[in-house]
Amino acid sequence: xxxxxxxxxxxxxxxxxxxxxxxxxxxxxxxxxxxxxxxxxxxxxxxxxxxxxxxxxxxxxxxxxxxxxxxxxxxxxxxxxxxxxxxxxxxxxxxxxxxxxxxxxxxxxxxxxxxxxxxxxxxxxxxxxxxxxxxxxxx
Amino acid sequence: xxxxxxxxxxxxxxxxxxxxxxxxxxxxxxxxxxxxxxxxxxxxxxxxxxxxxxxxxxxxxxxxxxxxxxxxxxxxxxxxxxxxxxxxxxxxxxxxxxxxxxxxxxxxxxxxxxxxxxxxxxxxxxxxxxxxxxxx
Numbered sequence: 001x002x003x004x005x006x007x008x009x010x011x012x013x014x015x016x017x018x019x020x021x022x023x024x025x026x027x028x029x030x031x032x033x034x035x036x037x038x039x040x041x042x043x044x045x046x047x048x049x050x051x052x053x054x055x056x057x058x059x060x061x062x063x064x065x066x067x068x069x070x071x072x073x074x075x076x077x078x079x080x081x082x083x084x085x086x087x088x089x090x091x092x093x094x095x096x097x098x099x100x101x102x103x104x105x106x107x108x109x110x111x112x113x114x115x116x117x118x119x120x121x122x123x124x125x126x127x128x129x130x131x132x133x134x135x136x137x138x139x
Numbered sequence: 140x141x142x143x144x145x146x147x148x149x150x151x152x153x154x155x156x157x158x159x160x161x162x163x164x165x166x167x168x169x170x171x172x173x174x175x176x177x178x179x180x181x182x183x184x185x186x187x188x189x190x191x192x193x194x195x196x197x198x199x200x201x202x203x204x205x206x207x208x209x210x211x212x213x214x215x216x217x218x219x220x221x222x223x224x225x226x227x228x229x230x231x232x233x234x235x236x237x238x239x240x241x242x243x244x245x246x247x248x249x250x251x252x253x254x255x256x257x258x259x260x261x262x263x264x265x266x267x268x269x270x271x272x273x274x275x
Contacts, residue, residue, distance in 0.1 A: 030196050
């Protein structure tokens with residue numbers, strides 16, 4: 001991990017308004033047609049009561065917030081999908097600089113403040129990437 | 140997309156072995172893929188600078204192709220990503236390999252971790268670890 005970069009205190013937010021059309025597009029993009037995401041009748045019979053967004057839709061939005069703020073830098077993200085996000089909500093990806101200064105507490109939140117994704121981002125030294133590539137070559 | 144996998148009748152928890160290669164998948168970042176992605180994220184599809192998030196969706200598509208058929212009710216609980224920082228470009232061919240990184244039963248739940256690696260030519264672009272609670 002690196003600590004010699006002057007990082008901004010917050011990631012530039014990325015936001016999308018979700019809807020059934022975008023969910024259908026994301027299902028086609030990933031070939032993930034799980035009915036919990038795309039079938040309102042099926043979803044109504046689940047504990048969620050309505051279709052929920054794909055988890056990696058929010059994760060992709062977070063990736064865009066990171067690259068918009070920091071540019072093309074090597075990094076590691078570790079998140080958990082803490083809550084389902086119903087189709088129709090707004091998703092806001094953001095992050096706050098860690099006290100250690102070498103990364104961010106990252107999150108994706110609905111517009112009413114529910115955290116649906118939460119975790120950490122750490123920047124990686126380019127040498128770590130090179131070491132990883134070498135390791136992969138040996139495997 | 141090209142697909143190479145050794146798929147059993149159904150991927151129950153017992154079918155997975157740690158370290159097992161599930162498959163290798165070939166993608167191309169084509170205009171249809173960019174059009175879908177652009178319509179979701181309101182990001183110009185023909186921009187000179189595409190997003191690394193295209194790698195995230197490619198990782199998921201590859202995983203869903205090789206780890207199927209799956210029992211209903213799996214939960215995608217967590218995700219780790221290691222990103223080189225380089226986004227793919229239009230027309231670029233990607234190779235995604237997916238393997239079983241680990242399995243563990245804890246508190247009555249069946250946890251599986253899947254590792255994906257995305258490369259283009261000799262360049263490594265993404266490593267991902269998909270953490271799931273398996274239904275059966």
